[in-house]
Amino acid sequence: MDIKQYMTSLGEKARQASRQLARADSNKKDMALNHIADGLLDSMPQLLAENAKDLKAGEERGLDAALLDRLALNEERIQGMAEGLRQIAALPDPIGAITDLNYRPSGIQVGKMRVPLGVIGIIYESRPNVTADAAALCLKSGNAAILRGGSEAQFSNQAIAFCIREGLEKAGLSADVVQVVETTDRDAVGELITMQKYVDVIVPRGGKGLIERISGNARVPVIKHLNGICHVYIDDKADKQKAIDIAFNAKTHRYGVCNAMETLLVAENIAAEVLPTLAEQYQNEGVELRCCAASKAILNGRDGLVDATEEDWDTEYLAPVLSIKVVGNMDQAIDHITTFSSGHTEAIVTEDYTRSRRFLAEVDSSSVMVNASTRFADGFEYGLGAEIGISTDKIHARGPVGLEGLTSQKFIVLGDGHIRQ
C-alpha cells in the first residue's frame, strides 16, 4: 500500500464528510453518539475478543504490566466508554451559537458564529477508549476526525471503529466522519501531520516524547499538552490547616497525573509551622521528599530526606516524589515558578487579598488557583463536560480543552443592501 496515497484518500474523504457534518443538526449528531454507545454494548463479545488479540500480541512482545493494563478492555471499561458517549451527547451543541450581534454605525449588524474547525487528526497511544472519546468529542463539535491509535491496540481500535461507523450510518451521517487509520506504518503519522490541505489541527495524546516528536515535525497546527510541573506556594499569610490540606491533596490524591504538584514552595516565615506536619503526612504515604537546604534544616532529624538538586526543580515526577523549597516571599515564589513551571497549573495558599490578586495576575500558567488543590485542573471539574486534553500552548486553546477548543468563530454580517461609503 502506498502510504501517501492512502492518507490522502483518508484526508479527502474526511474533508468531504466534514462539510456534511458541519450542516448536520444537533439531533443527528446526538443520535449518532447514542447509536455508537448502543453498538459498543451490543458488540461487547467481539470487542473483548479483538482486545484479547492485542493483549496476546502485547505479552508476546514483552510489554510491561502497566502498558498491558492500559491496553486491556473489560465489561466495565466498555460500559465506561458507552457512558462517556452518552454524556457527550447530553452536552449542549456549541456549533452555530451566535454571539455579540451588534449594530455598527454603518448600519450593518456584526456578530460571531461558532463553527467547527473542519478535520481533526488525533494521534494517541495504547488506551483503546481514546478511540471512542476522541471520536465523540470531534463528532459533537462538528469536526471530521482521523484517528491514529497505537499499533499495540490495533485490533481493539478497529473493532471500536466498526461500531462508530455503524452508529454514524444509522444516524444518516457519513461513515467517513470518523476514520481510524488502518495501517500501523509509522509513515502514516508523518503524512497526517503534514496534510495541511486536509487536516486543520492535530491533537496528540500521549507521553512527552510522542508530543515533542509530533510538534517538531508537524506542518498542521498542533494543540499540545507537554508536561505538568505544577507548584503550590504556601504564603506566610496562609491559613495553616488549608495549606496542609491543599499541599497534601495536590501531591497524594493521584501521582501519575499532570495536575499533581511536583514542587512545594513555602514562605520562610511559615515553613517551620507547616513543614513538619506535612513531612510526616507525606512520608506516611510513602512520598519521597527532596529538600532544599533550608527545608532540610527545618525537618532536621527526619529520616529519608533527599537533597534536592537543580534538576529536581525541572522534573515532572509523575510519582510519589516531591521537591520542597523554602522561599523568602511571594516574589521569590513567582520567580521560581516563572523559571521552572511548565505553564500548566500553580496554586497559592494565602489569606492576603492583595497577594491573591497579584498571584492570579502575574503567574502565567494555564490554570492559576487561590486556596484550591492543583488537582482541580481538569475539564470535568471546570464544567467543560469532557476534555480532549489539557493544552499547555498559549494560542487557540489553553488549559483543559473541551468542545469549544475544537471550534472556531467566523464573523457574520447582516445588512439590507449596505455598501461601503
Place this chain on the structure above:
Amino acid sequence: MDIKQYMTSLGEKARQASRQLARADSNKKDMALNHIADGLLDSMPQLLAENAKDLKAGEERGLDAALLDRLALNEERIQGMAEGLRQIAALPDPIGAITDLNYRPSGIQVGKMRVPLGVIGIIYESRPNVTADAAALCLKSGNAAILRGGSEAQFSNQAIAFCIREGLEKAGLSADVVQVVETTDRDAVGELITMQKYVDVIVPRGGKGLIERISGNARVPVIKHLNGICHVYIDDKADKQKAIDIAFNAKTHRYGVCNAMETLLVAENIAAEVLPTLAEQYQNEGVELRCCAASKAILNGRDGLVDATEEDWDTEYLAPVLSIKVVGNMDQAIDHITTFSSGHTEAIVTEDYTRSRRFLAEVDSSSVMVNASTRFADGFEYGLGAEIGISTDKIHARGPVGLEGLTSQKFIVLGDGHIRQ
C-alpha cells in the same frame, strides 16, 4: 555581528520586558501610547529626513513608483500614525478581564482571565507606519514586540523606533517592550520565526509570497493572512437594486484590497435582469469582465468581454478585473465557493429567509454576509477599534484580528481550602 546571538539577545530582552508589561496597569500603557504619539509629532523633521534617505536609496535601487509611494512619509502620514496611536490608547484594555466566573459543584469558583500572549514577532514590508501601528497594538494588548520591517524602510523604521523607546521610558516602561530589529540581514527573520523559547506568535504582514515563505519555515505559531478571493452570490430571490449596488460596491470601491470581490456568481433565473446593468456600470469604471459562457451569452454584443478560464476562478486580481459566472442555484454557488474561495469573505444577496440562514451556516469563510458588501470585512467596520491584519487561518484568530486576537485566556480557580475528593 553574529545574527543568532543578536536575535537571541532581543528574544531574552523581549521575554523579560513582556513580564513587566503583563503587570503594567492600563494607565501606564495608555500614557506610553500618548507619549509615543507626541514624540512622533515632535520628531517630524527627523522622521522626514530619515525617510528621505530611504526614498533616495529606493530610487537608486530602482524601486517602482507604487513601492516608493508606500515607503514615503509626509506630515499627513505622520499625523495619521500619531492619531492611530491615540485611538488605540482610547480603546478598552482587554487584559485582566475575568469572565464566566461560576461556582462548580465541588465548591470551587472557576473563570477565565484574559492575558497577553507574551512576545509577538511582526514581519512586514515597506510601509513604515506599520512600525507604529503594530507596536501600539502589541503594547496595548500587553505583549512585548519584536518588529522586523523591510530593508527599504530601515532608516524610517529606526527613527520611529527611537520615538517608541522614548515614549515607553517616559511612561516608566522598559524600552525593550518594543524592539525593532536593527540588521537587514535576512537570517534575522529565520531566527525570529524559530525562537520558540522567546517568541509566542508571528504575524507576517505583506504579500502572499512573504507570508508563504514565513509560514513554510516557522516553528513559532503564525497568525497569517493569505489571499482574499471573495465572492458575491446574487440569488434569484435577490432584490435587484440591492444586488446591483452591492456587487458594484464590492468590486469598485477599492481594487487593491483583500476584501474586494474577485468573482461574481449570479443565479441563472436573475442573471438576465441584473448582469446588463452591472456590466454597463463596471465597464464605465474600466473594470475588465471575464465571463463564463452563460454570462457572455446574456451580455451578447458588449465589447471588451473576455472569456474566463479555469484559472480565473482561482485568482486574486487586486485590480479592476472581475470574473463572472452564472450558476443554477445557491447550492451550485456554495459548491463554487467551497472549491475556489480563499476563506476570506463571501456575501449572498437574497430576500429568502431560509437561503440566507443556509448561506451563513454553510459557507466556511472568516466573514459571511447577507445583503452587504464584502468591503465591510475590516476591523474598524466590525468595531474592533484597530486590526493587526485579517486572519485566514482557522485556529486562534479568524477574520479581522484586533486586540483580543493578540491575547489568550487562562483559567482561574478561587477556593477556600478546597481539595479534590
